[in-house]
Amino acid sequence: MTHIKDIHAYLAEFDDIPGTRVYTAARARKGYHINQFAMSLMKAENRARFKADERAYLDEWPIDDAGKAALLARDYNLLLDLGGNVYFLSKLFSTDGLSFAEAVSTMTDKTFPEYQAMMNAGGRSPEGNRSIKGKY
């Protein structure tokens, strides 16, 4: 009925969606330690150790230099490219005392007040945002 016959075509379609990184197995594998690091911030004692010396805490994890730099810079779009997933990265949002919406806004071309205004006006339209190739 909806059987996927070609896994490569199934995965390739996701790359046609503008401004979106679908959390595929390839990303999950690449970002495994970034996400598990973020998950560790669920524990208060880990949050305290991280806040006291972010770099030293990150050095305990098998994350490469690019990943550590992106985490230190809170560069969330880059972290998505490195295999981070937003539900895991949200543990870092809350460690920083940021609301989910404020952290999400940093991945867009809008300031947080502009992002809130967009949401209050009905959100981002799907028009022109569905497909890179199809431009619709």
Next chain:
Amino acid sequence: MARITAGVGSSHVPLLGVAADQGKTQDAYFKPIFDGYEWTKQWEREQKPDVIILVYNDHASAFDMKIVPTFAIGTGERYKPADEGWGPRQVPDVEGHPDLAWHIAQSLILDEFDMTIINEMDVDHGLTVPLTMMFGAPEAWPAKIIPLAVNVVTYPVPSGNRCWALGEAIARAVASFPEDLNVQIWGTGGMSHQLQGPRAGLINPEWDNMFLDGLVGTSDALRRIPHVEYIRETGSEGIEMVMWLIMRGALGHETRSIHRHYHVPCSNTAIGHIVLEPVA
């Protein structure tokens, strides 16, 4: 015999839990959202369901990347609200129904749905926010809950068709449980929202309402929507709507809608809510 008497669809935005816990449900921002659930709160008081099979997804709370179950059913006696980074919500513990849950788990496996079985876990906003929306703030939740957690984060997530078929199998399992129980099934998550990347904030009311329309009546067209359409049209997190299809599949050939509510926005998300009855 146990019987599924109704299905409920609802978003499970964490901010709604915060609003309820901080007494802000009548604030201008939240009032139109909570008002749309007043009908359902009254209806639930009359219905008095014994058990709710609550389909939801965990948001990196009980599960991390070590283990990613596609479909998991809670067979435990009791579940505590998870600490999602700000301390656990001050809401009652969730009481399970291990007899029915184990019956469903065994039946599903014999029916070729190879479930993961969970005896102990904490439950996050995906499960507790719908309870708050439908029941308010009681001292104890008025029904036993069987959590059914679906992976909608790591791709491939289950297809809409598989979710619908799982719902059909759950209905068969419930129907063969000998105790006389009033069982509801809730599908939660959605509706349109994207929480990541430059396209974050995407909302698509036309598509969301098409989806709500499609849950009603005899059509099963929704089960054939491919993943890529959910993502394109409703944002990367709109894929959570496949969980509503487990609820719809469990209601059988035909449904009627007895309540419906839609509101934009709540934080990053479109709020959708529907109450369905099976038509015998």
